[in-house]
Amino acid sequence: EPEVTQTPSHQVTQMGQEVILRCVPISNHLYFYWYRQILGQKVEFLVSFYNNEISEKSEIFDDQFSVERPDGSNFTLKIRSTKLEDSAMYFCASSVLGQGAVEQYFGPGTRLTVT
Amino acid sequence: RKEVEQDPGPFNVPEGATVAFNCTYSNSASQSFFWYRQDCRKEPKLLMSVYSSGNEDGRFTAQLNRASQYISLLIRDSKLSDSATYLCVVNGHSGGGADGLTFGKGTHLIIQP
Numbered sequence: 001e002p003e004v005t006q007t008p009s010h011q012v013t014q015m016g017q018e019v020i021l022r023c024v025p026i027s028n029h030l031y032f033y034w035y036r037q038i039l040g041q042k043v044e045f046l047v048s049f050y051n052n053e054i055s056e057k058s059e060i061f062d063d064q065f066s067v068e069r070p071d072g073s074n075f076t077l078k079i080r081s082t083k084l085e086d087s088a089m090y091f092c093a094s095s096v097l098g099q100g101a102v103e104q105y106f107g108p109g110t111r112l113t114v115t
Numbered sequence: 116r117k118e119v120e121q122d123p124g125p126f127n128v129p130e131g132a133t134v135a136f137n138c139t140y141s142n143s144a145s146q147s148f149f150w151y152r153q154d155c156r157k158e159p160k161l162l163m164s165v166y167s168s169g170n171e172d173g174r175f176t177a178q179l180n181r182a183s184q185y186i187s188l189l190i191r192d193s194k195l196s197d198s199a200t201y202l203c204v205v206n207g208h209s210g211g212g213a214d215g216l217t218f219g220k221g222t223h224l225i226i227q228p
Contacts, residue, residue, distance in 0.1 A: 033215065033216075035215075035216075041220070042202075042218045042219065042220045042221070043153075043159060043202070043216075043218040044218070045215030045216060045217065046215075047215075048214070048215055056214060056215055058215060089156075091158055091159070102147065102206065102214075103149070103161055103164060104161075104216060105161065106158040106159050106160070107158060108157070108158050109157075109158050
């Protein structure tokens with residue numbers, strides 16, 4: 001069964017550093033997403049991406065964040081100048097193109113720890 | 116503000132029992148509805164989509180009441196492996212692929228042998 005993959009599984013970084021989280025969406029999916037989950041809290045939407053541009057973003061997704069699809073398979077989330085409060089699980093998801101109940105499938109996540 | 120509200124639990128239920136969860140959502144323009152399950156420190160996994168007419172998948176039955184903005188999940192003949200956090204999730208205003216999902220905080224279910 002095809003699945004979303006993410007690397008690394010755990011990233012530790014110092015405050016102020018830049019990190020890049022990587023995702024490989026399911027191969028025939030065309031919409032890609034990033035979510036985050038701070039420990040003990042709910043999953044929160046960050047951004048959706050389609051046709052090489054951002055489709056929608058939340059208020060969390062400020063200028064500190066950027067996304068890119070650098071090649072035909074990878075989808076990345078860059079966090080510039082990380083803050084302590086960026087520590088969270090970051091989940092990538094993907095879905096097929098379509099209307100109606102568009103089901104999103106999640107990767108295993110990257111645990112980001114900012115020290 | 117788009118919100119999804121759920122009883123956090125925990126629900127402690129003996130194996131074989133039937134258990135039901137509910138959630139309410141605030142955005143009346145929401146178009147798509149889902150239940151996901153999340154195991155500790157794992158990713159959300161899609162359990163089932165929820166359709167207006169109600170739908171069933173094995174031991175799981177989901178219902179949607181658009182007028183009351185209320186979604187339910189029923190689990191019959193519960194198994195130890197059903198222990199998890201159940202997330203009520205709604206999609207946005209257009210129902211299309213671009214919409215981010217809005218998650219509830221989840222209901223924690225513990226099935227006891």
